[in-house]
Amino acid sequence: QQQVRQSPQSLTVWEGETAILNCSYEDSTFDYFPWYRLFPGESPALLIAIRPVSNKKEDGRFTIFFNKREKKLSLHITDSQPGDSATYFCAAVGSALGRLHFGAGTQLIVIP
Amino acid sequence: GPKVLQIPSHQIIDMGQMVTLNCDPVSNHLYFYWYKQILGQQMEFLVNFYNGKVMEKSKLFKDQFSVERPDGSYFTLKIQPTALEDSAVYFCASSLLTGNYAEQFFGPGTRLTVL
Numbered sequence: 001q002q003q004v005r006q007s008p009q010s011l012t013v014w015e016g017e018t019a020i021l022n023c024s025y026e027d028s029t030f031d032y033f034p035w036y037r038l039f040p041g042e043s044p045a046l047l048i049a050i051r052p053v054s055n056k057k058e059d060g061r062f063t064i065f066f067n068k069r070e071k072k073l074s075l076h077i078t079d080s081q082p083g084d085s086a087t088y089f090c091a092a093v094g095s096a097l098g099r100l101h102f103g104a105g106t107q108l109i110v111i112p
Numbered sequence: 113g114p115k116v117l118q119i120p121s122h123q124i125i126d127m128g129q130m131v132t133l134n135c136d137p138v139s140n141h142l143y144f145y146w147y148k149q150i151l152g153q154q155m156e157f158l159v160n161f162y163n164g165k166v167m168e169k170s171k172l173f174k175d176q177f178s179v180e181r182p183d184g185s186y187f188t189l190k191i192q193p194t195a196l197e198d199s200a201v202y203f204c205a206s207s208l209l210t211g212n213y214a215e216q217f218f219g220p221g222t223r224l225t226v227l
Contacts, residue, residue, distance in 0.1 A: 032212040044218040093212045104154040
């Protein structure tokens with residue numbers, strides 16, 4: 001059973017637009033949700049993360065909105081830039097040993 | 113930022129052979145992880161490792177898999193013997209701390225193709 005789901009699989013936006021990447025999860029014991037970004041040929045890197053005590057986490061152009069009741073979250077990228085083109089992975093953690101559960105990723109393309 | 117290295121980047125082997133994937137974690141990190149990503153699917157947790165021991169493993173961590181970090185050198189994933197379904201990208205990660213909020217730093221992955 002897939003614990004973390006992401007949509008859309010692929011997203012294309014124009015430069016300057018806001019990209020919205022969606023994520024949902026199954027396990028209500030998950031209590032930490034990091035987003036990782038992967039550029040081709042590089043390593044996945046932590047972008048931003050949220051804990052369920054908050055319903056919003058902002059870092060520059062990147063904002064996570066979190067809805068605990070619906071077990072959904074979304075990553076908003078405002079003023080999208082071509083350099084934001086990458087694959088974005090939503091993940092969830094519920095284990096004291098740090099086991100990450102990943103979604104399948106959203107491939108974002110930002111057109112200049 | 114801190115870098116995790118993985119060697120090799122690509123490996124092609126025949127089914128039934130042994131393969132060892134090498135990970136050079138961040139130097140002062142204590143916790144180590146392997147994840148497996150089959151093409152088009154999500155990354156899935158295989159195992160985590162601390163102080164010379166497997167702390168947690170998933171159902172994907174078959175009996176043919178083993179991990180070790182001899183003398184604080186590379187953290188390795190060994191598959192013996194390999195099977196066709198082992199073809200995937202294997203990501204290594206490390207963290208200084210453990211727990212829900214500990215940041216895991218990932219390597220670029222090793223693409224394993226089993227023929």
